[in-house]
Amino acid sequence: MNLQSLFQDFNPSKFIVHTCLLIFTALFALRIDNYLTWSYWCIFTPIWVWKILVILGAAVGSYVWWRYPHFRMEGEAYIHYKSMLISLALHLILLMFELLVCDKLESNRHLWILVFIPLIFISIVSIAVCIWAVKHDRSFELELFCAVNVLQFIFLALRLDGFIAWSWEVVLVPLWIVMCLSLVGVLYTIIFAGILLRTPEVNAQQRRSSFQTAVGYTFLVIPILIFQVLLANKLDDDIKMSFTAVVSPLFVSFVTLILMSFSAKGGNKWWFGMRKDFCSFVLGACPLLQEYANIAYxxxxxxxxxxxxxxxxxxxxxxxxxxxxxxxxxxxxxxxxxx
Structure with missing residues (x-):
């Protein structure tokens, strides 16, 4: 057992986001099925926790940035800090959308097209953010998701308000296109992993890494596709299933994402002013862990x-x-x- 090797590639940001989304999805499905009678403000608690951590992390990181000017000279500190501010801005706009959704579900006093305006705005801005991230070698998963689904958000708002009467299978056409491209990527990873397994020149580490990638993407994409099929049929009243059963495949995808966060690497080092990898920060901040946990048995x-x-x-x-x-x-x- 080596705790350092377990956490040295750990991405705490992805772990928190995917865990909060997993809990929120379960609570939301139970609320729609009337297994829970809580208000939607309570159902959205995991989302509020996620956003509070983002705002708090950015506030502490900004304090460290301005309090200790010599830290700005460390490598690509300016790029990391600017990336954190961009992510904070997108999360604040996303928070506005979530507040409007929660208020709409509770009071039903807005049109859905008004609720989706912040999300559509994020999708447009995310295109420029993705270009900036590629230029500076930064990750952009949330931004890419919003950028490729801008048309899907518009269709959802129009369908929920009744401006269009298409079936849900037609409304979800943009997502079908994204899922088809994702399936092509999964098929590529499986074929590539099979080729490496039969190539004697490749070392065991590369074979294991490619195999784990293929398995991870398979358990990520296939359940989402199953969920999308079940959801479209459920909304069109073609099947009689509870929403809890419909979203159950998503739990597999979220668990896969949580496990993959332990090998995701990356992450912005200015969240909470850490300025280093999560494992090094934890071992440095907790002397007991540095003394006893940083040991290979x-x-x-x-x-x-x-x-x-x-x-x-x-x-x-x-x-x-x-x-x-x-x-x-x-x-x-x-x-x-x-x-």
């Missing part, structure tokens, strides 16, 4: 340090003579018996 039987060093020296041909010269000598003690 092995079940192998090892010799003591002197014997290991002697074996290493003897195994090197250049040190054969040197090893013979410094062989340990057993002391001989002469003991004279008294008469």
């Amino acid at each position: 092995s079940s192998e039987r090892r010799t003591n340090g002197v014997e290991m060093q002697q074996q290493a020296d003897k195994s090197d041909p250049r040190n054969l003579k040197k090893a013979d010269m410094f062989k340990p000598v057993l002391p001989i003690v002469s003991i004279e018996m008294p008469d």
Whole structure:
């Protein structure tokens, strides 16, 4: 067991986001099926927690940025900090959309097209953000999702307000296109992993990495596609299922995303002013973890340090003579018996 190797590629931002979305999806489905009678403001609690952490993390990071000017000279600190501010702005606009959705579900006093205006605005702005992220080698998963689904958001708003009377299978056409492209990507990863498994020149680490990627994307995309099919049929009254059963495939995708966050790497180092990887920050901030958790355990039987060093020296041909010269000598003690 090596806790450092477990957390050295851990991405806490993705872990928090996917965990909050998993809990929110379960609560929302139970609320629609009337298994829960809570208000929607309580149902959206995981979303509020997510946004509070984003705002708090950006506030602490900004304080550290302005309080310690010499930190700005560390590598690409300016790019990281600017990326954090861009992400904060997008999350604030997304928070406005979520507040409008919650108020619409509670009071029903707005048109859905007005509720979706912040989300449509994010989708348009995300195109420019994606270009900036590619230029500066930054991740842009949320921005890419919003950018490719701008037409889908418009269709959803118009269908919910009754301005169009299309079936839900037609309304979700933009998502069908995205899912088809995703399936092509999954098929590519599976074929690529199969080729690497049959290539003797490839080392075991590359084979294992490609296999894990193929399995991860398969368990991510296929459940989402199943959920989309079930949702379209449910909304068109073609099947009789509860919404909890309809969204159940999404739980598989969210669990997959949570597991993948332990090997996602990346992440902005200015959230909460950490300025370093999450594992290094935690070990540095908690002396007890640095003392006891940052240890690799092995079940192998090892010799003591002197014997290991002697074996290493003897195994090197250049040190054969040197090893013979410094062989340990057993002391001989002469003991004279008294008469």
